[in-house]
Amino acid sequence: MGIIQIELFATLDLVAQAPGGPEEDPEGFPFGGWQAPLLDDVTGTQIDAAYRGTDALLLGRRTYDIFAAYWPQHEGDQDFEIAELFNRVPKYVASRGTPDLAWAGSTQLGPDLPAAVREIRDRHENIKVVGSLDLVQTLLREKLFDRLDLWVHPILLGVGKKVFDGGAVPSNLTLLEPPATSPNGTVHLLYGLAEGTPGTGDMGAPDRGV
Known part of the structure; x- marks a missing residue:
């Protein structure tokens, strides 16, 4: 069974909308492209490393449309090595509509999304969202x-x-690597899903030494 890894760029208040540019999500969001002024070489290297070994992409409809209009145009461009990867691997698209799947290797997932994702996980080793x-x-x-x-x-x-x-349910996570900070103050965190649900306790209990 393969690994599904979610790649997200977020602000300190965990906003993750339209980091790359105003065109990503222009409907009423005034900060499209907020990530661009904060990028540096350290973060760029971390992002490149995160995609190594990827053998499939799992994308929502809006992200797919943006990628499909952009990455094929940079095939063979030495400044965009990630383009070769994205253009080569299979792309799976979650959409209730009828997306244009002209980008080579693209497939729309069926209406039972959880079942479709589980099937993808059985088919690939390293899936990136x-x-x-x-x-x-x-x-x-x-x-x-x-x-x-x-x-x-x-x-x-x-x-x-x-x-x-509105998406999270009670879950335990394990920090897989020490946090890494870039010169611009961006913190990179890599968590793995762990078993069980969060426990509770009493901070004033004697065994806490409080």
């Missing part, structure tokens, strides 16, 4: 992910779609 917040909410709710790769940027927006809006 990029952006696609609505899809991410479903994966979090169904616990259909193995790793959460999160870059937290040192800004507060106060508005926008958040990572865990």
Whole structure:
């Protein structure tokens, strides 16, 4: 069974909407492209490393449309090595509509999304989910992910779609690597889904030494 890894860029208040540019989600969100001023070489290297070994992409409809219009245009471009990867691997699209699947290797998932994702997990070893917040909410709710790769940027927006809006269920996570900080103050966190649900306790209990 393969690994499903969610790749997300978020602000300190966990807004993850439209980090890459205003065109990603222009409907009423005034901060499209908020990530661009905070990128540096360290974060870029971390992102490149995160995609190594990817053999499938799992995308929501909006993210797929943006990628399909962009990455095929950079095939063979030495400044966009990730283009070769994205253009080569299979792309699975979660959509209730009828997306244009002209990008080579693209397949629309069936209406039973959890079942379709489980089938993909059996078929591939390293599946990446990029952006696609609505899809991410479903994966979090169904616990259909193995790793959460999160870059937290040192800004507060106060508005926008958040990572865990309405999608998360009580879950335990394990930090898989020490947090890494970039020169611009972005913190990279890699978590793995763990068994069970969060426990509770009493901070004033004698065995706590309080």
